Amino acid sequence: MNRFTIDANAKTTPFPHVWEECVGSCHAATALREDWRRQMKKCREELGFKSVRFHGIFNDDMSVYGMTDNGPYYSFFNVDQVYDFLLEIGMKPFVELSFMPGALASGSQTCFHYKANVTPPSDYNRWADLVENFARHLIDRYGIDEVSKWYFEVWNEPESEYFWAGGKDGYFRLYRYSAEALKRVDPRLRVGGPATGGEKWIDDMIAFCEDSGVPLDFISTHHYPTDVGIGFGHPMEERMAKSRRGVLKEKAVAVRQKAGKYPLFYTEWNNSPGNRDVYHDMPYASAFVVKTLADNQGLADIYSYFAFTDIFEEMQTASAPFHGCFGLLNIHGVPKPNYRAFQILHELGTERLPVEGGDSPTLEALAVRKGSEKLTIVLHNHNIPLSPIREEPAQVVIMGIGRLKAATIQRVDDNHCNPRKAWIEMGSPEYPSREQIRKLMDASELKTEAISGEYEGEDLIFRVSVPPHGIAAITLELE
Numbered sequence: 096m097n098r099f100t101i102d103a104n105a106k107t108t109p110f111p112h113v114w115e116e117c118v119g120s121c122h123a124a125t126a127l128r129e130d131w132r133r134q135m136k137k138c139r140e141e142l143g144f145k146s147v148r149f150h151g152i153f154n155d156d157m158s159v160y161g162m163t164d165n166g167p168y169y170s171f172f173n174v175d176q177v178y179d180f181l182l183e184i185g186m187k188p189f190v191e192l193s194f195m196p197g198a199l200a201s202g203s204q205t206c207f208h209y210k211a212n213v214t215p216p217s218d219y220n221r222w223a224d225l226v227e228n229f230a231r232h233l234i235d236r237y238g239i240d241e242v243s244k245w246y247f248e249v250w251n252e253p254e255s256e257y258f259w260a261g262g263k264d265g266y267f268r269l270y271r272y273s274a275e276a277l278k279r280v281d282p283r284l285r286v287g288g289p290a291t292g293g294e295k296w297i298d299d300m301i302a303f304c305e306d307s308g309v310p311l312d313f314i315s316t317h318h319y320p321t322d323v324g325i326g327f328g329h330p331m332e333e334r335m336a337k338s339r340r341g342v343l344k345e346k347a348v349a350v351r352q353k354a355g356k357y358p359l360f361y362t363e364w365n366n367s368p369g370n371r372d373v374y375h376d377m378p379y380a381s382a383f384v385v386k387t388l389a390d391n392q393g394l395a396d397i398y399s400y401f402a403f404t405d406i407f408e409e410m411q412t413a414s415a416p417f418h419g420c421f422g423l424l425n426i427h428g429v430p431k432p433n434y435r436a437f438q439i440l441h442e443l444g445t446e447r448l449p450v451e452g453g454d455s456p457t458l459e460a461l462a463v464r465k466g467s468e469k470l471t472i473v474l475h476n477h478n479i480p481l482s483p484i485r486e487e488p489a490q491v492v493i494m495g496i497g498r499l500k501a502a503t504i505q506r507v508d509d510n511h512c513n514p515r516k517a518w519i520e521m522g523s524p525e526y527p528s529r530e531q532i533r534k535l536m537d538a539s540e541l542k543t544e545a546i547s548g549e550y551e552g553e554d555l556i557f558r559v560s561v562p563p564h565g566i567a568a569i570t571l572e573l574e
Contacts, residue, residue: 119401508565
C-alpha cells in the first residue's frame with residue numbers, strides 16, 4: 096500500500112502554471128480554418144492557454160512576400176486575420192519567424208506536406224527588411240504596448256537539416272539579421288532562440304550573442320523523451336521505451352543551468368515527436384503530462400505543449416478520428432485523455448505542498464492549494480512504454496485539514512475519459528457519423544464524483560486505486 100502524507104498547513108512552494116503561457120499548433124494557415132478556431136477558443140476557455148506558437152507565418156500559403164520588377168512587396172492581410180482572432184479571444188501569438196518565402200529563398204528544399212521552404216535567404220538584407228516591415232505593421236495595427244508583450248522566436252529546429260539548410264553559422268547569421276531588425280523597430284520587442292530540437296546549440300547561442308553584441312532576450316528550445324533514446328528509423332514505441340521515466344526533468348535541470356540569466360522557454364515538448372504515435376491518443380499521455388509538469392516546477396518560464404489540436408498538416412492529414420497525432424483535441428474536437436489532464440491541472444492553485452511517503456516506482460502524488468478554499472491531490476501512475484507498471488492502491492493522509500464542504504474525485508484512465516477506446520468498440524469507423532461523434536464526446540467527459548474519507552484522530556484518509564497510466568484527482572473544498 097502506498098501511503099502519501101500531506102500537511103495542509105505546511106509551507107508551500109510556488110507552482111506557476113508555466114504550461115499555460117503557450118501551446119503549440121501546426122502552421123499559420125490552419126489558423127484561418129473555422130474548426131481550428133473553435134478548438135483554439137475551447138482550449139483558451141477550459142485550459143487557460145495564453146498564447147499559441149505555430150510555424151510558417153512567412154510561408155507562401157500566407158501570401159506575405161513576393162517580388163516584382165520594382166522589388167519586394169508585402170501583404171500582411173492573412174496574418175492580420177489570424178492575430179485579430181487570437182486577440183479577440185484573449186490570447187496572443189508567440190511569433191515564430193519562419194519559413195522562407197519562395198521569392199526570397201536561395202534554394203528549393205522544403206519540408207512537410209505543405210512544402211515550407213527551409214533554405215537561407217538569397218539576400219539577408221531583404222530578409223531583415225521583411226522582418227522589419229512585419230514588425231512595423233504589427234505595431235501600427237496593435238500598438239507597441241501590445242506587441243511588446245509578445246515573443247519573437249527565430250526559426251524552428253535549425254540544428255536539423257530537415258528544417259534549415261544553412262547550418263549553424265547560417266542560423267546565427269539569420270538570427271543576427273532578425274534580432275537587429277526587430278530592435279531597430281523598437282528595442283522593447285523581445286527576441287530569442289535558437290529554437291533547437293534536443294536542447295542543442297544553447298551554449299553556442301549565448302556565446303555568439305554575447306561575443307557579437309547581438310540582442311538575446313530569452314533562450315528557447317525543445318525536448319522529447321525520445322531525444323535520449325535511439326534515433327529515427329526505429330518504431331516510435333521502441334524509441335520511447337529506450338528512454339527513462341522522468342528524463343525531461345533531468346534534461347531541463349541541465350538546460351536551466353546553461354541558460355543562466357536568460358529566461359528559458361521550452362516551445363515544444365510531448366511524450367514523442369511522432370505525429371502517428373498512438374500513445375498521444377491514450378491515457379498514457381495524460382499520466383505523462385502530470386508527471387512531467389509536477390517534475391519540472393521552477394525550471395522553465397514557458398513550457399509549451401505540442402500541440403493543442405489534430406488539425407495538423409505536417410504529414411498528409413489523416414481522416415481517422417484517432418491516428419496518433421499530437422493534439423489534445425482530435426480532428427472532430429473530441430477531447431483526448433491528455434486534454435483532461437490539462438483541464439485538471441488548470442483548476443489547481445499555485446501553492447504546492449510537500450508530499451511524504453509512497454514506495455511505488457510509478458505512482459506519485461502532487462498536492463496543490465488554491466488559497467484557503469481548495470486543496471487538490473493528483474495521483475499519477477506513469478512509466479515509459481514496455482516497462483513494468485500495475486494498478487496501485489494508495490492511502491492519502493491529510494493532516495490539519497479542518498472542516499470540509501465537499502470531497503470529490505476525477506479520473507482519467509482506461510475506463511474514464513477514453514474516447515479512443517469507445518471508438519475501437521464501435522468498430523473504428525474512419526468517418527464516424529454525427530451520432531457516433533456525440534458518443535465519443537460522452538466517452539471523453541471528465542466526471543466529478545463524491546468521495547468519502549475517514550478520520551483517524553485529526554487525520555483525514557482517502558483510499559483509492561490508480562490503474563496503469565491513470566490519474567486520480569481528489570479535490571477538497573474547505574470551509
